[in-house]
Amino acid sequence: MSKVTVSRKAHFNAAHRLYRKDWSNEQNEEVFGKCNNPSFHGHNYDLIVSVTGSINVDTGYVIDIKILKEIIKEEVEDAFDHKNLNLQVEEFKNLNPTAENISVVIYNKIKPRLETHLELEITLFETPRNFVTYSGN
Amino acid sequence: MSKVTVSRKAHFNAAHRLYRKDWSNEQNEEVFGKCNNPSFHGHNYDLIVSVTGSINVDTGYVIDIKILKEIIKEEVEDAFDHKNLNLQVEEFKNLNPTAENISVVIYNKIKPRLETHLELEITLFETPRNFVTYSGN
Amino acid sequence: MSKVTVSRKAHFNAAHRLYRKDWSNEQNEEVFGKCNNPSFHGHNYDLIVSVTGSINVDTGYVIDIKILKEIIKEEVEDAFDHKNLNLQVEEFKNLNPTAENISVVIYNKIKPRLETHLELEITLFETPRNFVTYSGN
Amino acid sequence: MSKVTVSRKAHFNAAHRLYRKDWSNEQNEEVFGKCNNPSFHGHNYDLIVSVTGSINVDTGYVIDIKILKEIIKEEVEDAFDHKNLNLQVEEFKNLNPTAENISVVIYNKIKPRLETHLELEITLFETPRNFVTYSGN
Amino acid sequence: MSKVTVSRKAHFNAAHRLYRKDWSNEQNEEVFGKCNNPSFHGHNYDLIVSVTGSINVDTGYVIDIKILKEIIKEEVEDAFDHKNLNLQVEEFKNLNPTAENISVVIYNKIKPRLETHLELEITLFETPRNFVTYSGN
């Protein structure tokens, strides 16, 4: 029973601002620079969701990609697409929406939707040149 | 004196919202759908600036790409990157920032910076799947 | 009223075989080589549909991309995706499904769905290295 | 003696159908949906073959990429390109050609061609959005 | 008899230096900057060759892509790949190998190999962000 990783790409567009409410303007400016624009800026986020497990000998699938696609739609696209992450997404009301934190939030939303024997890794592109990877450790 | 088109890719990240101040909420919602989110959403815009002219026989250049790169930086990247187009960019204070209108604004900013014998075309990717092209006609 | 081209990318997967029923095996083999495999082979076709027209001053759109996306879905994706072009798509029952011919068929299906003042161009990638462009001339 | 992974991209086009001969039409339809089209559909498969080992201090190579390219050509491209996987490739006569199973078959064909101290990983893109990875565990 | 453009991508790697023998070091340095490195630098050039003509009603082809691929191999890849353009390619012994000039040279090598009714366009990427287009005018 060979272990294979199955990956699915998706994307969403969102506005965000990097800052901490409990810091002064100066401190936010120094740490987050132009990402601290109070009027927000935005990204086309590209997302790769990777699921690892044994091949089911009956179907030849690790996971039916149609099911994985539906989970991504419900947990990520419907929740984040065309939204302002800071103002309109519950998880970021008190959490700075850096790429690192967004990848952890996405992991925590998708993991409970998968059968427990499956491993999960999230890769999130904030821009084509900047991306992060998180696998729950 | 062969005519060649020289193209340079650039990009910027910005937030925007599609709507008209003089329309009702219902009308904006009907025409612009989720792009009308009042809290804004955002994109990684990819930009291709194409300049057409004769090859200079001395240098072998149509235009020095270092000069073109500097013009794009001054007119587009410094002006739009990490900005909220509706709130922070003069040209869109009374103009809906659709991809079509943004491409015309960029054309009008870059054209006067080029020698008059050079032709210009702007290609703007709002997402990897949606893009527009404008060449001044 | 500036003229802008709006483009939308889409894709579909299909099987096909290049051959003519009225030619001998030898002739098909000589002209179409391994593309003449009688058991078929297949491609992930990438499609760019480009529509040119004046910007509507009310909306800032040339065409609402949601409408264009729906037209592509109905005329191309629903008709061709996961199909055998030779056996299951009416237009290719007596027409060799080369990339050239597929692009003309797609043009002829989408053009009547657009307002008459709009121009149309079809770009079809058979592979990332081989593609064709057709604009109705 | 640093361990480095050397990767080479390749591709092939093929037709396939997902189904099990020993299942009813209804069962195949329910599990495999439109991938069960009896007239087949197809893909441009992109393949990344990754070989890990120590750098040879004489040549600076882990493996000569020209040799790796030749192995991929003989074992994968010559065997699968422009073929119908179900009908014309021995390994899939009784094995459902899912991306997962194809990656295992490719691994098992290439591994014996490599020196035994080298590790192997196969990444197979069925479409630009769906891909699988297998490294022999 | 519809007119379609058929395009084929290819690539080659080469070293080059931008300078004029008849200019002083200072003048070369001022105009060509770091591209004037006397020890050369290099690029992976990506090339798109586009041929426009009527579809042949017998074959469904504008041009057999296998023939176009062979012409590109003979005229460009065999001549330029893994070469130093300034020192080892006849056409650039007295012509500055800017992207503009390389595209004209490639056009002039491929055009006579095509049937006279076919039009030709060359697109040459010096880097993924800098590219030129030439169509013989």
Add this chain to the structure above:
Amino acid sequence: MSKVTVSRKAHFNAAHRLYRKDWSNEQNEEVFGKCNNPSFHGHNYDLIVSVTGSINVDTGYVIDIKILKEIIKEEVEDAFDHKNLNLQVEEFKNLNPTAENISVVIYNKIKPRLETHLELEITLFETPRNFVTYSGN
């Protein structure tokens, strides 16, 4: 304190030649083929620098990408871009500039610039089809 990998893409253009001074011409020719061109050839190298560590709970960052970008600029781009690796880069005066060796050199230059708890991985694309990965083991 979740561990996340943060990656940044960069690139540089350079000329190189694969050969060993202490080997005969015949031996270099046999092992390195056309990569042994005495007049050099070149590449657009694409580089991915990946840094793994815990998310800083104050900033939401593993590493400030602006700092990582600056380290890559100083250690790699300023040192290698538009250079002849064999003739103008100290590290390759007696080390064959294969992709494998370049990735180890880049790792050894960047690692001391990072806080000691951070892990590092280097991915280097010599061409879009050939790339190597090194993580210090």
